[in-house]
Amino acid sequence: YVQSRGESGLADGIYHFEPLTERLRLLHVPKPGEGLEGYFDDGCMVTGLVVLVTAIYYRSSWKYGQRALRYCLLDGGHILGAMEAAAYCTDRSCSWVTRFDRRRLQKDFGFLTRELPLAMGISGTRSSDRICRPQMSLDFVNGSGPFCRDPVIEQAFARVSSSSVCRSGKEAGTPYSDAKKDLKSIILRRRSIREFSGRPVSSAQYRAVCDMIRRNIALDCDEDIVVFSIVHRVEGMESGLYVDDRCLKKGDFAAMAGYLCLDQSLGADGAATFFLVGDSENYPALMLKAGLLGQRIYLASELQGLGCSGIGAFYDLEVADFLETDSLILYALAIGI
Template structure:
């Protein structure tokens, strides 16, 4: 087994660390939308409805909430603390109604901001990918602005930026399924070249690219774009721990590619509706799940991911209330220990009732090799679990905060605990 990375060890939660945590500096609260200056051209996505629908399903705004004087927007993909560190960039080639170029997606207003028009046929984002063949169609870049999360969650925001990016990748996967489009996720990308081209300035990091299009034979060998730095937060406080960790994990090695994709247990129409309706449940009523519902969650979550660097992620479940299943700890469908462990699940999830009142609380685990794609995959699997639950008519809540060491000991695993999700009614 690979050793647990120091940056994972340094971000564990314990009962003592949770109770010692302070409050965020509200005067430094970051903005959650990034905008380029007004002189950058904008295009309303109403002019390209197919692209509008795809991007809405990836990362669009699905609801608006008003609390006092503050307006909050909910999105197609969940985010730890609703802080939304991720940004989405789009390269288009040969897309009807859309000029070839690299764009930034503005979900509020549903617009694309044109950042760069290609200078030649060999200029583009493909040059930052190991497979640099020209793509006719769309190439998406998912990035994370870590301060949006570290403002509240400090060093542990490293995990949340990766998991949130994985959720967005899961949103891209689901959108591709709705549109019957092939897709490929790439983690082995040239992050330094991307940072220089986009002017990220160390405050925003490229996480992954997704190809939604047809590969040609011509190679794309350069990225001529050189953008000025544009803040996506307004305020900013550097976190050298996170910056160093992202630099260290940004070069995956000895990767094993995988081909595949989710097959949801319902139609594309139901999936599209689930994307728009997805929410994080706040409390369970204690009504049991059906066995087939639990099985559907496991089957969908664990299907192969179309990814250039696939790392194994396992699911250990504390089954609390599932008809036809004895309560206990399960590895997949195999019971490891029978008994009512709902109080323990509640405790492990930072003593939140969601962990114990659920039909089942799922712990996603994995070893340390290639930490970035490992966490991205865990987040993507989390998005699959959310959408499966929503489509089948029950609830889900992602739980990124848990007592790491206690959870691993209770589940009797040497793996890292990557993520937890509670599902139920």
């Protein structure tokens, strides 16, 4: 969903974006002083665009069961990462809000408990003028056809949604410095790699991808994520388990990485397999950040001529054992050629 305010070429209003047709459908024209900012904690006005990212959870849970909540949040984070890259290509600013009144918004948009409001993106300028939530009550739209309620997902989402814990993010510029036309063509053509050749990548390529992970993120709640990397085919680097440049264990763990990724060869055959690890009561912000970093890893890999695949299916406990961590394993990604 997109809200436009004072944006040239797009009348003020709240729209639904239809990816298939790439069209915006006008849902509501807020009165002056009303808008999506009314759901933010601070209610401060945004002149420009506010993007609302949601997930219709049954589209994932029919297949992944309760694990779907993770996928919804990771996918949502990927969308935020896609916004970040698109904003860079179009010379726009971009930041994200994970603290907002999700329950009220769910009611006003007619989402029932089936559509989960995940995050908002801001591309515009903020002022101290206060905005109220829009006086609207949209009808429910069935976005999944069949639907089986999953009380665990709904309750978990409701519980973690109102977390009061939050570590504010740092001011962040764009993480990209590449030619805009190169990045744009990569955004348009990127796909998840389905099979690696088993050939090594250069250490410069690997480090360029790692560098992208470390750059600041303009999230209102910036939870700590540690990125472990099982390196198996990077020229000039000893195989082993790393955090940043620090080698924690030396050895060829390629087969182990494949096993940990639910026996998927993607985990074993690439140059390196990343595991994003963190712990926070603020689960939505943590997982959204993991997805956002995931999108950066995808695009940074493609910019280096490498392939990448997200890996959401892994053996949680075994990964934690191998990494010797008590924290949550949030997401894995493999890169290589």
